[in-house]
Amino acid sequence: MEVKKVQPFSAETAENILFSHSRRITISDVEKIWSVKALHHAETYFNLISKLDASKLRLTKVDDEIYADFKANFPEINVAELKELEDFKTDAAKEKWREWIKKFEAKVQDFNYGTLLRTRSAEDYGPDNAFFVTRIQFFAIEIARNKEGHNSSLSKH
16 A cells, blocks of 8 residues: 655645635534544554554654653553543643643644544554544654554554
8 A cells, every 4th residue: 555645734724724715614624624634644654654663663853852751751651552531631631731742842843733543552543443632642652652662563564
């Protein structure tokens, strides 16, 4: 299967669509656009880790910094099998993530884009194995999975 390069969908593009006079765009339309973008990102990423040695994959220019800071601040998270509610959705978890995410605002492009994250690292994306997070949360979890070998079983290389 060929990996397709997806053009970034910027905030400026979204704004142009939203305020276009030629078509009335609803919030639902915007959510669909972002969902499609997140799905394309998920497909592309899964194709990569299915074909390459994920332990050698670099997702950002600051992978090592993200990994070290994530492990220092979230040692309780089992990246092989996430607990969506406990690890991400409680008020305490949201606040902790919110503070952590701020550190990477100037370091990681599109740090706050909505992105799909797999709950269980040993499986492909699916309705019961994915939920939305910010791009920097995705990077933190997937960098840890790659470095710790959790994505190795997916590779067909």
